[in-house]
Amino acid sequence: MDDTIVLEYTVDAEDFTRAGEASSDVKKKLKQMGVSPNVIRKVAIAMYEGEINMVIHAQGGEIKVYITPENIKMVLKDVGPGIPDVEKAMQAGWSTAPEEVRNLGFGAGMGLPNMKKNTDSMEVETEIGKGTTITMVVNMLGNE
Amino acid sequence: MNKFYHSVRLDEDKCKGCINCIKRCPTEAIRVRNGKASINSKFCIDCGECIRICENHAKIAFVDTLREMDRFEYTIALPAPTLYSQFNNLDDKNIVLNGLLRMGFNEVFEVSAAAELVSEGTRMFLSEHKDGMPWISTACPTVVRLIRVRFPNIIEHLLPIKPPVEVAAELAAKRAMEKTGLPREKIGTVFISPCPSKNTYSKSPLGTDKSEVDLCVAIKEVYPKLLSAMKSVAETDYPDISTAGRIGLSWGFSGGEAGGALCDNYLAADGIENVIKVLEDLEDQKIENLEFVELDACSGGCVGGVLTVENPYLSVARLHHMRKYLPVQVSHLEDSEDTDERSEQFELLKFDNGIKYEPVFNLGDSIIEGFVRLNQAERLEKKFPGLDCGSCGAPTCKALAMDIVRGEATEDQCIYLMRKHIAEMASELQSASREAKKASGDNTRGNYEYVDRYIDKIAGDLSRMSDTNGVGYKGISNEG
Numbered sequence: 001m002d003d004t005i006v007l008e009y010t011v012d013a014e015d016f017t018r019a020g021e022a023s024s025d026v027k028k029k030l031k032q033m034g035v036s037p038n039v040i041r042k043v044a045i046a047m048y049e050g051e052i053n054m055v056i057h058a059q060g061g062e063i064k065v066y067i068t069p070e071n072i073k074m075v076l077k078d079v080g081p082g083i084p085d086v087e088k089a090m091q092a093g094w095s096t097a098p099e100e101v102r103n104l105g106f107g108a109g110m111g112l113p114n115m116k117k118n119t120d121s122m123e124v125e126t127e128i129g130k131g132t133t134i135t136m137v138v139n140m141l142g143n144e
Numbered sequence: 145m146n147k148f149y150h151s152v153r154l155d156e157d158k159c160k161g162c163i164n165c166i167k168r169c170p171t172e173a174i175r176v177r178n179g180k181a182s183i184n185s186k187f188c189i190d191c192g193e194c195i196r197i198c199e200n201h202a203k204i205a206f207v208d209t210l211r212e213m214d215r216f217e218y219t220i221a222l223p224a225p226t227l228y229s230q231f232n233n234l235d236d237k238n239i240v241l242n243g244l245l246r247m248g249f250n251e252v253f254e255v256s257a258a259a260e261l262v263s264e265g266t267r268m269f270l271s272e273h274k275d276g277m278p279w280i281s282t283a284c285p286t287v288v289r290l291i292r293v294r295f296p297n298i299i300e301h302l303l304p305i306k307p308p309v310e311v312a313a314e315l316a317a318k319r320a321m322e323k324t325g326l327p328r329e330k331i332g333t334v335f336i337s338p339c340p341s342k343n344t345y346s347k348s349p350l351g352t353d354k355s356e357v358d359l360c361v362a363i364k365e366v367y368p369k370l371l372s373a374m375k376s377v378a379e380t381d382y383p384d385i386s387t388a389g390r391i392g393l394s395w396g397f398s399g400g401e402a403g404g405a406l407c408d409n410y411l412a413a414d415g416i417e418n419v420i421k422v423l424e425d426l427e428d429q430k431i432e433n434l435e436f437v438e439l440d441a442c443s444g445g446c447v448g449g450v451l452t453v454e455n456p457y458l459s460v461a462r463l464h465h466m467r468k469y470l471p472v473q474v475s476h477l478e479d480s481e482d483t484d485e486r487s488e489q490f491e492l493l494k495f496d497n498g499i500k501y502e503p504v505f506n507l508g509d510s511i512i513e514g515f516v517r518l519n520q521a522e523r524l525e526k527k528f529p530g531l532d533c534g535s536c537g538a539p540t541c542k543a544l545a546m547d548i549v550r551g552e553a554t555e556d557q558c559i560y561l562m563r564k565h566i567a568e569m570a571s572e573l574q575s576a577s578r579e580a581k582k583a584s585g586d587n588t589r590g591n592y593e594y595v596d597r598y599i600d601k602i603a604g605d606l607s608r609m610s611d612t613n614g615v616g617y618k619g620i621s622n623e624g
Contacts, residue, residue, distance in 0.1 A: 005519050024424050032546065034506040034514035037296035041427065048428040069515045140511065 005029075005067040011051055011078075013060035022063050023047040030072070036144040042118040043072050043138050049111045050076040050134060056097055057081065058131065071120075071139045079131040086124050090116060147502070148185040149348035151206045151340035152192055156180055158202035163534035165194040165203060170416045171294070175547070176537035186504040189289040190341040191416050191441045192450040205340035205450055208359040210366065213248075216332030216358070218324055220316045221249040222309060225256040225388075225396035226338040226446045227363055228466060229459035231374070237393075237466065242382040243374035247366075249334070251320060252385065256392030257475040258312035263391050263404030264477050265305050265493040270407055270435055278411075278426070278434035279303045281401055285345040286441035287419060288499065292350065295423050296501040301437075304495040306352060308395060309335050309342060311493060313356035334359045336366050338449030339442065351495035362451035389474040390467050397460045398445035402438035412438040414445050507549060521545040529560045569602050 007029070009022035023044050030040045047063070054061045058080020066073040083089050092113045095102070116122050119136040120143070126132040161179035166172075173187035174194060181202065183194075194203040213219050221244040228237045241252045262283075270279060280301045282288050291298050306314075313333040320331045335342060337360050346357035394400030398414035411434055413422045419439045425431045442448030444456035452459070477489045507517035521542075528541035536557040538544040547553035556562050580594035 005515070005522055007522075020425070020428060020430060023428055027424075027427065029518060031294070031296075031503070032505050032507045032514065033518045034503060034508060034511050037501065041297045044428045048430060067515070067518075069512050 003068060007065040007067070009063040009065075011054045011060045011063060013055060013058070016052075016055060019051045019055050020048055022051055022065075026065055026072075030067070033067070035072075035140065039072070039138055039140060039143045042143060043074070046115045046118040046136050046138070047074055047076075049115045050074065050136070053111045054078050054080070061131075069140065071137050074136045074138075075133065076136075077131070077133045082128040082130055082132055083124065083126045084128060086126060146348055148188075149344055150183070150185055150188055150190055151343040151347075152183070152188060152190045152195060153204050153206045154181055154183055155202045155204050158200045160200050160202070162200075163537075163539075164197045164199065166534055166537070166539040168193045168197040169539065170420060171290070172539050172543050174539075175552075176534075186502075187293070189286050189293070189441075190344045191286045191290075192340055193416060195340075195450045205343075205362065207337065207340055207343040207362050207365075207451065208334075210361055210369075212359055213332055213334060217330040218250045218320055218326055219248070219332045219334055220251045220253055220320055221245075221247075222253055222255050222312045222316065222333055222335045222357070224309070224336055224338050224342075224363070224446060225254075225259065225393050225400075225463070226449065226452060226459065227336055227366075228393065229396055229447055229462045230363060230367060230452060230454045231371070231462075234462070235466065235469070238382055238384050238386050239374050239377050240370070241385050242377040243370050244336075246373040246377055247369055251316070253312050253316035253319075253333075254386065254388045254392065255308050255312045255335070256388035256395060258315065258392075259308035259395040259401075259404070260388055260392040260473050260475040261311055261477055262305055262308045262493060263395075263401070263406075263473075265490055266303065266401075266405045266436075267407075268490055269303065269305060270405060274435075276301060278431075278437045280426075280437045281439060282351060282495075283307045283395070283401060283438075284440050284446075285341040285350070286339075286416070287439045288350050289341075289344075290416075290419070290441075291423065292499055293502050293504045295427060296503070297427050298423055299499055299501055301426075302499055303436075304351065304498070305493050306495060307345070309337075309345070309357055310349070310352065310355060313358075314492070317356050332358045334361060336361055336363055338363055338446045338452045340451065341441065341449075350499050351497065353496055363449075364451050364453050367453050387475050389471040391473045392475065393463055393467055393470060396446050396463050398440050399438065400445065402436055405436045405438075407435040409434050410436040410438065412440075414440040414448070415443040416441045507546065517549040520549045524548055524555070527555070527561065528558055531560075533559075535559045566606075569605060573598055573602060 007026060012018055026047060027040055027044050030043065054076060058078030061076060061078030064075045088094050090112050115136060120139045121137045123135045159180045161176050163176060165181055166174045166176060170191060170193060171187045171189055173184045174181050192205065195205055223240065223244060228240055244252050278301060280298065280303060282303050282305065291302065317328060317331055317333055321328060333356060335357050337343065343360035346355045346360045349355040391404040394403055399412040402410040402412045413419050419441060422439065444460055447459035448456035477486060506514055508514040524545040525542055530541050532540040536544050538547055544553060544558060548555060556565065576598045577595055
């Protein structure tokens, strides 16, 4: 489609050092496009949290970012264990991250709440044993 | 005042048009066009990385010279803390300070003394502004310029306190006017600088309208003259005129400023690539709970500046050695019971105006134009080989794509695309020749004319390509 820019990223499992690469690339492009700094901040935070989640809970996954002049849609897809109770996972502080991950300073239970807080819409599709797809949208208007 | 004044410049005669600098530049500000490098003044942040990498010494640090001091009646040397680290076996920085006087300066005002005031002001500011944390140091002009063009979300975290050199110049000029009765323009404040970025600051400051620093000269220019002056000072009895202690001296190396802020949670990063990494992480809110962030563009801190003479890590070792014998802090904001008076002094340290985001990397004037061009660039990039070879004169395939959509380059600058294009033309020529033979039968004259036309067309295409090629091979192929 000519009216959408599609960016694709692969997130590697259990490689903390590389988490943030996708977010960094998207930020750079949005800045070049002239998107307002506040929109960029929201996208960066939501995407980074999503990337980290994919590294911690799933065995990595794929991120697709769809950019139009109206909004930025991020689709984060993994084939991990799925989220048993989405409602609980959306609560601040609720975490199932293993001890060693928490020791690294991650898994404080703020991932999904932070993603929700920084986006205009967020949908979680998840199936136990199959994986999770999170779709988030940040609008250009109303976030300047 | 030029918003994009620069002290890192190109000596075109020395430039061979190689691609070392374009690869090293952290903001991708350099392109090689027609066989010479050129620096995009909007992207450049005066970090000096290209000066370090250029083997032909074609990148130069443009700063003032000592000769320019002649235009002042009364001169004040403002030595950077780094200056003390440039000399072997130096235990007492009073030898440096007295050496500067012997060199011909009328007075010396240590930048490290002003740094102690800035540290004190920073402590006051941090205790009163917990909300905006983390606060990011504004002492390195290159870091401030980097944030101004690339990190709009970080701007509100910039510590709105003037850098020590500015505070030193202001205080020194004021004191000299009172002492001598001379008007301000006859007094020259001369910063002895480790880097060209401070020259940029003095000519085109951010955070204040006009800098009180009149001249910015290189440590490496002062060094030989000062060294001989210091030798004669050391043979005599010299007075103790130093007004700075451990905190002031420590500003010379990475972590010194943060240490002087005396806070519990701070981060200090040095080297431009590391600085960028920290800023990216701050922007993603990957780093939390920090009170203060010190960022120095040069490795090791100011001791790593390109205008110094000594190895930066040796310099750090020397500063640590010299520090041992000094009191913690010598210069203070004037002691006063009156809190109003104290806050009045504190006000003098603050920025006169804020720093504004300069979206220099925007591809278009509007978000729609930006979108369309980004879309084009994404598509173009997929056509390029992704080797980032630099032969087009841009540092990466991505950068070339951006240049093309900005109208500053063409696709044929990619030598891989050009090679493909040539192969296509060759096969076109072959089939044209076959077609011509078939069409003209035994008419050899018509056959020749047909082929001639094609040869003309292809020669035209080829010459257009060599015109637009970024990295030049002048003297090898163009003229031949």
